[in-house]
Amino acid sequence: MAQKVTLKEIAQNTGVSLGTVHRAIYGKSGVREDTRQRILDEVRRLNYQVDETASALKRHEKRVAVILPKAQNEERFYFRGLWQAIRQAAGEMERYKIQYEYIESPYPLSEIWRELERVYDEQLDEIDGLITAADGEEASVWISRFAKRRIPIVLLSSHYIGDSPMVSCIKGDHERCGSLAAEFMQYGLKPGGGKVLLFGGDERVYSNSVYARRFEKEMQNRGYDLLRINGFGWEEIEAPCRQCLETEHIQGIFVANARNTYAVCRIMAEMRLGEDILVVGSDVFEELRPYYESGLLNATICQYQWEQGNRAVKQMYEYLIRGNILQKDEMMPPVLLMKNNYEYFL
Amino acid sequence: MAQKVTLKEIAQNTGVSLGTVHRAIYGKSGVREDTRQRILDEVRRLNYQVDETASALKRHEKRVAVILPKAQNEERFYFRGLWQAIRQAAGEMERYKIQYEYIESPYPLSEIWRELERVYDEQLDEIDGLITAADGEEASVWISRFAKRRIPIVLLSSHYIGDSPMVSCIKGDHERCGSLAAEFMQYGLKPGGGKVLLFGGDERVYSNSVYARRFEKEMQNRGYDLLRINGFGWEEIEAPCRQCLETEHIQGIFVANARNTYAVCRIMAEMRLGEDILVVGSDVFEELRPYYESGLLNATICQYQWEQGNRAVKQMYEYLIRGNILQKDEMMPPVLLMKNNYEYFL
DNA sequence: TTGAAAGCGCTAACAA
DNA sequence: TTGTTAGCGCTTTCAA
Numbered sequence: 071m072a073q074k075v076t077l078k079e080i081a082q083n084t085g086v087s088l089g090t091v092h093r094a095i096y097g098k099s100g101v102r103e104d105t106r107q108r109i110l111d112e113v114r115r116l117n118y119q120v121d122e123t124a125s126a127l128k129r130h131e132k133r134v135a136v137i138l139p140k141a142q143n144e145e146r147f148y149f150r151g152l153w154q155a156i157r158q159a160a161g162e163m164e165r166y167k168i169q170y171e172y173i174e175s176p177y178p179l180s181e182i183w184r185e186l187e188r189v190y191d192e193q194l195d196e197i198d199g200l201i202t203a204a205d206g207e208e209a210s211v212w213i214s215r216f217a218k219r220r221i222p223i224v225l226l227s228s229h230y231i232g233d234s235p236m237v238s239c240i241k242g243d244h245e246r247c248g249s250l251a252a253e254f255m256q257y258g259l260k261p262g263g264g265k266v267l268l269f270g271g272d273e274r275v276y277s278n279s280v281y282a283r284r285f286e287k288e289m290q291n292r293g294y295d296l297l298r299i300n301g302f303g304w305e306e307i308e309a310p311c312r313q314c315l316e317t318e319h320i321q322g323i324f325v326a327n328a329r330n331t332y333a334v335c336r337i338m339a340e341m342r343l344g345e346d347i348l349v350v351g352s353d354v355f356e357e358l359r360p361y362y363e364s365g366l367l368n369a370t371i372c373q374y375q376w377e378q379g380n381r382a383v384k385q386m387y388e389y390l391i392r393g394n395i396l397q398k399d400e401m402m403p404p405v406l407l408m409k410n411n412y413e414y415f416l
Numbered sequence: 417m418a419q420k421v422t423l424k425e426i427a428q429n430t431g432v433s434l435g436t437v438h439r440a441i442y443g444k445s446g447v448r449e450d451t452r453q454r455i456l457d458e459v460r461r462l463n464y465q466v467d468e469t470a471s472a473l474k475r476h477e478k479r480v481a482v483i484l485p486k487a488q489n490e491e492r493f494y495f496r497g498l499w500q501a502i503r504q505a506a507g508e509m510e511r512y513k514i515q516y517e518y519i520e521s522p523y524p525l526s527e528i529w530r531e532l533e534r535v536y537d538e539q540l541d542e543i544d545g546l547i548t549a550a551d552g553e554e555a556s557v558w559i560s561r562f563a564k565r566r567i568p569i570v571l572l573s574s575h576y577i578g579d580s581p582m583v584s585c586i587k588g589d590h591e592r593c594g595s596l597a598a599e600f601m602q603y604g605l606k607p608g609g610g611k612v613l614l615f616g617g618d619e620r621v622y623s624n625s626v627y628a629r630r631f632e633k634e635m636q637n638r639g640y641d642l643l644r645i646n647g648f649g650w651e652e653i654e655a656p657c658r659q660c661l662e663t664e665h666i667q668g669i670f671v672a673n674a675r676n677t678y679a680v681c682r683i684m685a686e687m688r689l690g691e692d693i694l695v696v697g698s699d700v701f702e703e704l705r706p707y708y709e710s711g712l713l714n715a716t717i718c719q720y721q722w723e724q725g726n727r728a729v730k731q732m733y734e735y736l737i738r739g740n741i742l743q744k745d746e747m748m749p750p751v752l753l754m755k756n757n758y759e760y761f762l
Numbered sequence: 763t764t765g766a767a768a769g770c771g772c773t774a775a776c777a778a
Numbered sequence: 779t780t781g782t783t784a785g786c787g788c789t790t791t792c793a794a
Contacts, residue, residue, distance in 0.1 A: 074771095076770095076771060076772090077771065077772065078771075078772095086780075086781085087780065087781045087782070088771095088772080088773090088781085088782090089773090089774085089780070089781060089782075089783095090779085090780060090781075092772075092773065092774090093779095093780090096773095099779095100779055100780075101779070101780080102779060102780090105779085105780085120771090120772080121473075121511065121770090121771055121772070122469075122511050123468075123469035123470075123472040123473055123511050123512070123770095123771085123772095124469075124473055124770070124771035124772040124773090124786090125771080125772055125773075126469040126772090126786090127467075127469055127470055127473065127770095127771080127772065127773085127785095127786040127787065127788090128771090128772055128773040128774070128785070128786045129772080129773055129774080129786090130773085130774085165467070165468050165469050166469070243760075246756050246757060249756045250754060250756040250757055253754050253755060253756050254603075254754065257600075257603040257604040257694075257714075258603040258604075348603075368603075401760075403757055403760030403761065404756070404757050404760070405751060405757065406752055406754065406757070408596060408599050408600065408752065409599060410592050410595045410596040410599050410750070411592060411596055411749060411750050411751065411752070414747075414749030414750070415749065420787095422786095422787060422788085423787065423788065424787075424788095432764075432765085433764065433765045433766070434765085434766090434787090434788080434789090435764075435765065435766080435767095435789085435790085435791095436763085436764060436765075438788075438789065438790090439763095439764090442789095445763095446763055446764075447763070447764085448763060448764090451763085451764085466787090466788080467786090467787055467788070469786090469787085469788095470770090470786070470787035470788040470789090471787080471788055471789075472770090472788090473769090473770040473771065473772090473786090473787080473788065473789080474769070474770045474771095474787090474788060474789040474790070475770090475788080475789055475790080476789085476790085
């Protein structure tokens with residue numbers, strides 16, 4: 071293997087000191103433009119790569135804040151997985167002198183901007199990066215505020231209104247998720263064999279609305295008779311769900327988010343239904359286990375949160391340490407889980 | 417955050433030098449037993465963790481050989497993905513002074529032991545670790561030989577006959593894969609609506625036989641009428657496949673390996689079949705794209721090779737650098753891909 | 763069996 | 779604007 075190129079070598083070849091090479095590479099001030107060019111040319115010529123282990127050894131620590139809703143109440147299904155994934159991935163970053171601070175906010179996703187506001191006011195100069203989620207205008211405003219202060223931000227499954235090079239977004243492919251659900255359901259349904267019930271979730275939640283709309287469209291194209299119940303969480307959907315199941319002839323159910331999936335499963339279990347209704351939900355979490363096992367729940371569509379956490383942490387690393395610009399809109403692969411493989415994804 | 421515990425601190429607390437602490441921690445010779453104990457006690461008391469970045473800086477390079485069949489001919493479908501995954505994951509390891517050497521063998525998997533033999537004879541003392549695949553007795557013998565020489569080995573989707581603490585195996589969960597295929601197919605089939613055709617692959621290939629057998633059993637339990645064609649690759653299955661499709665009433669097809677999946681798709685396309693036959697294959701690769709797109713191929717079961725490569729490289733790192741014993745038999749999650757998400761896994 | 767010392771390649775502080 | 783220097787925490791070698 072070719073001998074490794076070091077800073078020292080670049081310095082010798084260009085006739086300057088280590089310090090100057092370092093400043094040139096990292097775009098720091100205090101290097102004359104022509105010197106910088108000469109150095110960067112040599113860097114390219116020899117294909118010099120910073121040795122990250124050596125670099126980590128001496129540099130100052132960077133701090134990244136993770137702000138997400140605490141996994142509690144009905145938000146626990148979705149955010150528990152995300153928190154786990156991020157904690158796991160971020161643990162590996164300590165060795166590169168990146169410290170993660172986990173802020174489990176008491177606010178739900180729709181009000182997470184309050185937590186952003188607090189952190190902005192109280193700890194802005196303690197952080198070098200931010201990983202969070204947002205849905206809606208208020209959150210977007212705060213995100214942009216951080217971005218203006220040159221804090222790099224990685225957003226998870228968010229709908230960010232704005233366009234800053236400091237903001238990157240890792241999102242589920244909601245369109246594909248909706249199509250995938252429809253693609254799967256067609257195998258288990260008979261055209262004309264009963265109606266299909268769609269739980270669309272909260273219309274104001276961007277991911278929900280895109281996801282549900284896409285499913286709806288695909289099913290209509292295939293000629294199915296659709297019924298739709300909106301609402302977000304047990305309280306809102308229990309009554310209409312029961313009523314619908316009692317009065318209508320339903321052959322299939324699709325649920326577009328985690329909390330409703332759990333709610334619908336519970337309701338159906340109480341009503342002793344499920345035998346001959348095809349049920350497809352969203353996400354995967356411990357509480358769904360009994361419904362998978364009993365066969366009540368046939369499949370769920372997931373966004374692979376594990377990988378989401380990984381990628382967020384990786385992106386942050388790339389920016390903070392290697393100075394790589396954040397990528398826009400990375401899409402996560404949608405996955406369909408059934409009884410025989412859901413356990414692997416818990 | 418708590419201040420980091422360093423070697424120096426341990427050395428001071430125990431009244432020995434840095435070198436002695438180092439020797440004690442890594443179990444090297446040249447430390448009296450009671451000194452070692454005193455040091456290790458202190459290490460545990462302070463929960464000292466080696467700083468991997470500092471450690472990588474000075475130590476000698478380790479070399480790992482990857483021996484797998486070259487992605488060519490009919491083996492290209494399966495091994496292309498594996499090679500990519502490993503190369504990608506291994507690339508990250510350079511920073512820890514682990515050099516990977518890629519040996520793309522001209523031998524097929526069934527004869528890969530010849531390549532193992534060659535490396536054993538020619539480069540045994542140049543390597544500190546081995547990542548490879550094996551199926552059958554001869555390969556197992558060579559693996560054991562490496563293991564006896566204290567070379568750590570990570571096996572991919574292999575069937576290793578033997579039991580050495582130096583050997584670890586990352587495998588697909590063939591049983592689950594078979595069940596998953598059956599679980600999915602039941603949605604698209606009608607009991608009594610025609611026979612189900614199973615391409616079992618090569619009975620002598622362990623993964624094939626387990627996978628196919630499990631599928632067979634599950635389908636029989638569900639009361640389907642099964643037909644089975646064995647054979648491995650285009651040459652062996654073309655004739656029986658054509659004949660069967662011409663003479664039998666087939667409502668579903670399941671193919672238990674990558675190369676046969678491609679072959680069956682080609683045959684069906686040539687025969688202009690596929691509209692009303694449910695086809696489930698195995699693995700995912702570029703060549704399947706047209707069949708997914710046209711709808712001929714309904715789904716494939718995959719073992720997530722990307723993650724396999726990652727884990728193999730990670731295990732090797734853990735052993736070589738941190739001295740962690742290799743884990744036995746790590747299982748990969750089986751995934752079912754359809755038209756709407758296969759592209760993410762290419 | 764143990765200690766001492768020389769760096770690995772880089773960053774950050776300070777001096778010029 | 780540039781050079782010099784002192785380490786970061788560890789591994790390795792050599793000397794005792």
